[in-house]
Amino acid sequence: MTKLGRQLGIGPTDNTSDQRTPRKRLRLIPEAVRESFVPVVPARAVTRQYEWDMTRISPDLPRADGDAIEVSGTLRTADGKPVRGALLEIWNANHYGRYRHVEDHSGLKLDENFFGMGRVLTDYDGTYRFWTISPGAYLARPDIGRWRPKHIHLSISGGPVRLITQMYFPDEPNNATDPMAILMGDAFGRNMGKPYATPDIDVDQGYRFDIVAGGRNATFFE
Amino acid sequence: MSEEQRANALLPTNEDTCGPYFPIYFGDDSLEDLTRIHSGVVAGASGQHIILRGRVLDRHGNLAHGVVMEFWQANAMGIYRTPGTEGHPDIDPWFSGYGRLRSHSGEYSFCTIMPGPAPGRAPNITVTLFSDGINRIVTQLFFADHPANDGDPLLLGLDPEDRDRLMARRDGTAAAGAEIYRFDIVMAGDNETPFFDDLES
Numbered sequence: 001m002t003k004l005g006r007q008l009g010i011g012p013t014d015n016t017s018d019q020r021t022p023r024k025r026l027r028l029i030p031e032a033v034r035e036s037f038v039p040v041v042p043a044r045a046v047t048r049q050y051e052w053d054m055t056r057i058s059p060d061l062p063r064a065d066g067d068a069i070e071v072s073g074t075l076r077t078a079d080g081k082p083v084r085g086a087l088l089e090i091w092n093a094n095h096y097g098r099y100r101h102v103e104d105h106s107g108l109k110l111d112e113n114f115f116g117m118g119r120v121l122t123d124y125d126g127t128y129r130f131w132t133i134s135p136g137a138y139l140a141r142p143d144i145g146r147w148r149p150k151h152i153h154l155s156i157s158g159g160p161v162r163l164i165t166q167m168y169f170p171d172e173p174n175n176a177t178d179p180m181a182i183l184m185g186d187a188f189g190r191n192m193g194k195p196y197a198t199p200d201i202d203v204d205q206g207y208r209f210d211i212v213a214g215g216r217n218a219t220f221f222e
Numbered sequence: 223m224s225e226e227q228r229a230n231a232l233l234p235t236n237e238d239t240c241g242p243y244f245p246i247y248f249g250d251d252s253l254e255d256l257t258r259i260h261s262g263v264v265a266g267a268s269g270q271h272i273i274l275r276g277r278v279l280d281r282h283g284n285l286a287h288g289v290v291m292e293f294w295q296a297n298a299m300g301i302y303r304t305p306g307t308e309g310h311p312d313i314d315p316w317f318s319g320y321g322r323l324r325s326h327s328g329e330y331s332f333c334t335i336m337p338g339p340a341p342g343r344a345p346n347i348t349v350t351l352f353s354d355g356i357n358r359i360v361t362q363l364f365f366a367d368h369p370a371n372d373g374d375p376l377l378l379g380l381d382p383e384d385r386d387r388l389m390a391r392r393d394g395t396a397a398a399g400a401e402i403y404r405f406d407i408v409m410a411g412d413n414e415t416p417f418f419d420d421l422e423s
Binding site for chain 1: 227230231232234237238239244246247287288292302303318320340342343348350360374375376379380410414415419420421422
């Protein structure tokens with residue numbers, strides 16, 4: 001019999017998590033086939049020139065509503081090596097908590113100057129940087145009054161590095177009750193942007209978010 | 223990793239759900255059909271074209287709408303394109319082996335080529351799911367009735383019911399000659415698909 005791995009947690013008050021989280025413990029992968037479980041994402045240059053600045057739809061159009069922020073940091077593997085040329089696909093809600101996604105039926109206000117999706121690549125030293133609008137929190141469970149705290153989604157792929165994560169904001173009142181934050185427990189702080197001042201650039205606030213791709217896959221071919 | 227490297231390892235960023243709004247805008251046709259590079263370009267992968275079709279279902283048997291699926295497989299010669307196979311004579315220059323799609327409804331269709339058997343393995347495709355409510359879950363599908371299934375080390379470690387749950391089954395031929403295979407994934411509950419732990423393994 002295959003030996004057993006993790007039992008995945010179900011996010012409290014998250015109905016979708018209850019519907020979609022496997023109930024059986026994950027199976028460990030036999031060493032003889034371990035390599036086949038390491039997808040290697042090919043480098044795809046699909047960023048567009050202005051996508052790093054999500055505070056406006058294009059350079060000739062006005063700024064969106066809300067606070068402009070910079071998010072910057074490094075992408076490294078757990079052994080500290082920078083991950084070069086990785087693709088970061090970024091999306092976040094607008095100032096009012098609305099996504100420009102055809103399946104967002106929340107009815108919250110759309111901002112005609114905010115697109116909410118962008119892509120950047122990490123540099124030679126694994127650093128990245130983008131600008132966006134500080135997202136609004138939104139009511140995820142009106143029936144029990146649970147909000148999703150402000151967050152920015154990041155989907156990261158580069159060679160054997162593959163993770164989807166979210167950056168959260170410090171001192172937000174809804175952080176403590178977020179199902180995903182609860183599942184992360186003490187490790188939640190690792191997903192927190194660290195504020196820095198931005199006196200020399202045209203944004204209101206900076207957040208440093210250093211990303212570490214864990215797990216064996218990320219370093220499998222080193 | 224050595225003990226020392228393990229002790230010095232950086233703490234990993236938590237994986238998190240992609241939520242319900244993974245941008246459809248980030249879709250890429252060339253990742254949903256690995257048999258060709260682009261309709262206007264004379265180039266394509268070698269091998270038998272196949273279409274993988276199926277449904278992703280939740281604990282109640284409902285379609286898992288908004289699911290993001292990623293696929294990873296060897297080329298027709300059984301070679302994975304990794305840093306370890308660089309320069310291998312059987313690399314197919316027009317086949318990366320990585321696919322991705324987002325399904326609005328929870329039903330999916332993915333065009334690719336039949337993977338060849340890697341050494342010691344039965345032909346297989348690794349499938350990664352991202353969706354609202356979960357972070358990332360991983361499984362591997364096989365092709366029913368392939369003779370190499372009987373000796374595959376992953377399948378041999380599973381009981382017969384779970385082995386059966388990883389089988390894509392032939393379901394006819396498309397007009398252009400592609401073989402159609404059906405593979406449903408049950409994320410949770412009765413008849414749950416076996417998922418594998420690539421963090422603890």
